[in-house]
Amino acid sequence: MSEFLLKPRIRFGQDALSVLAEVPAQNVLLVTDQAMVKFGLASRVTQILRQRGVAFQVWDDVVADPDIATVVRGMKQMDSHYPDLVIALGGGSVIDAAKAVIFALAQTRPDDSRKRPCFVAIPTTSGTGSEVTSFSVVKAHAEKLVLVDPSLLPDIAILDPTLVASVPPAITADTGMDVLCHALEAYVSRAASDFSDALAEKVVQQVFRYLPTCWRDGQDLLAREKMHNASCMAGMAFTNASLGITHSLAHALGGVFRVPHGRANALLMAEVVAWNADYQGLCDTDAARKYARLAHLLDLPAHTPREGVASLLVAIVTLKDEMQMPGGIIDTGVDAADFDRRLPEMVGQALRDGCTPTNPRTPDAQSLTELYRQAWSGSAAHRHG
16 A cells, blocks of 8 residues: 655745735744845745734754754754744755754653644745655764654645745756756655656656756746746655655765755766666666656657666756756865765765665665765766766
């Protein structure tokens, strides 16, 4: 028996933020970061709350890749003025932090009579899909821990493209490639279904069509809305189907060397697609056939699985190059000696990662080491570009 979970309620479009005027609340905790305050996005939320006469507090010191100490600070804040509505406004780190705070406080107060607050997630990047997933990533020292629990799902997701119009091109590229990676990995996951496949196929088509436009012209609200929706649909796909070793490897790379998550996925994506498809071998895997199906949907040559996989690999590398992204890990400033020294540590983390079991092909330490080494130089670009 299989299951496909549909949650949360999603409000989307250029007036989506106005739904906050309708959500019942007496005491609100707004979880955000300094960038949202600096650029005035947090004030768009607090203005609505003020107009309603609703009491609120703002916790705005969430940082990128939130760690356990950050979660503890948030728990103290939430516990001291317990809200009936939590609003997370920001990128994946902010939404993940809010999830972890709500979850951890509930776990440490099992006999608490206070009702779990309504949870609204408002993403300001088109990338993680965290607003519709049961995943939260929290950093512990140099390792990223992936929490997975249905209770992490927000109740309402607000997708307003005006909130992402000012995202810089480099971050647009990183987060956009994260969306593509979510779709690709959910599509070939061991836990994939007809439902997750349909979402993933649509996401891949929209990313290749609209991401370059978002990168070139962030003020194109149609393209921004399509990418924002794609990010959400990819989240819906992978919260049900889970992910694979691109994410496992990226979590470890990001945890050890602080490479931004979407960029890490982009550096590893083509290598993993080729490996999952057994491109250097017979290329007769189920993953290869599904990748070829995606190539066909993109109107790329795909008469055989091998041709389809090759077309998809070239498309991925071309998309990266079009947005002037690093070709290999070597281009991100990571020191070669440090990379070699910490390679076994990253491989160990990737093997333990919660995304690894649903990868279509089961990896071992040797295969993951080789994938890292290929991604170091960006060899996929040379093989398929």
